[in-house]
Amino acid sequence: MLGVAVWVMVLGVAVQQGAAIDGLLSCGDNVTLLPGERAVIQSPNFPSYNNDENCMFEIRCDPEDSTDLHITWRTSPFLVPFGDFLVYQHSNGIETLTGRDTPTKTITDTGFAKFTFVTDGSITGIGFRYFIRCYEKTIPTTTTTTTTTTTTMPTTTTTTTMPTTTTTMPTTTTTMPTTTTTTMPTTTTTPDPTICI
Numbered sequence: 001m002l003g004v005a006v007w008v009m010v011l012g013v014a015v016q017q018g019a020a021i022d023g024l025l026s027c028g029d030n031v032t033l034l035p036g037e038r039a040v041i042q043s044p045n046f047p048s049y050n051n052d053e054n055c056m057f058e059i060r061c062d063p064e065d066s067t068d069l070h071i072t073w074r075t076s077p078f079l080v081p082f083g084d085f086l087v088y089q090h091s092n093g094i095e096t097l098t099g100r101d102t103p104t105k106t107i108t109d110t111g112f113a114k115f116t117f118v119t120d121g122s123i124t125g126i127g128f129r130y131f132i133r134c135y136e137k138t139i140p141t142t143t144t145t146t147t148t149t150t151t152t153m154p155t156t157t158t159t160t161t162m163p164t165t166t167t168t169m170p171t172t173t174t175t176m177p178t179t180t181t182t183t184m185p186t187t188t189t190t191p192d193p194t195i196c197i
Helices: none
Strands: 006-010 013-017 030-033 038-042 054-061 067-072 085-090 093-097 112-118 129-136
Touching (some): 030 129, 038 054, 054 067, 054 129, 067 112
Parallel strands (some): 030 054
Antiparallel strands (some): 006 013, 038 129, 067 129, 085 093
16 A cells, blocks of 8 residues: 655755655655555665666655664675665764675664665675664663662760769757856955954
8 A cells, every 4th residue: 555645845956755755665766654554675687686776765764763673684684795785874974785686674762764776887786675664662660679778887875973072061969168156265354453464
C-alpha cells in the first residue's frame, strides 16, 4: 500500500513527506515515517544496478528523539563489487559498506538515517534492498530498591559527682560572766584611845 505524497517546503527546498510509505522509495526521497510505518529502499534497478549511480535516501521517524529505525533485509544484504559503495549515516556515525558488508547498526538511536549509494564506471552487481520500519522507543522499566539502614549510636551517660564540701561553722559558746559578790564581813573598828596618832 502506498501512502499519499505531500510536498513541503523546508528552508526553500521541496521535501516529499509520506512518499511511498509502506512501499518502495525512489532515489532522492526524503521521507518522514510515523511509528508503525515502514519503507523499502534499494539500489536502482535492483537486482542489477547500473554504472555511475548516485542515489540518496533520507528517512526520519517522527519524533526523532523518541523513535528509532530498524533496518532488515531478506536476501543477501549487500552484494556490491569493490569500487561501488553505500554510505549509511545514522545517529552514532557513518558506515561505508562495500562487497558483502552489512550494516553494524541495524537499530538507530534516533529516528534518522541517510543512505547514499555511489557506483563507479566499471563492474556492476546485484546491489541491496533494505526494509526500514519506524518504532517508538520502549522505555525500560527501572526498579529502584531503597535500603534504609538505621545505626543506633551507643548512648554515653556521664555523671559527674561534685565533691561534697561540708563546712562546719565553729561553734562559739558564749558564757556570760558570772559575777560573784563576796560580802566582806563588816568590821567595826573603834579607835583605841590609847594610841595616838
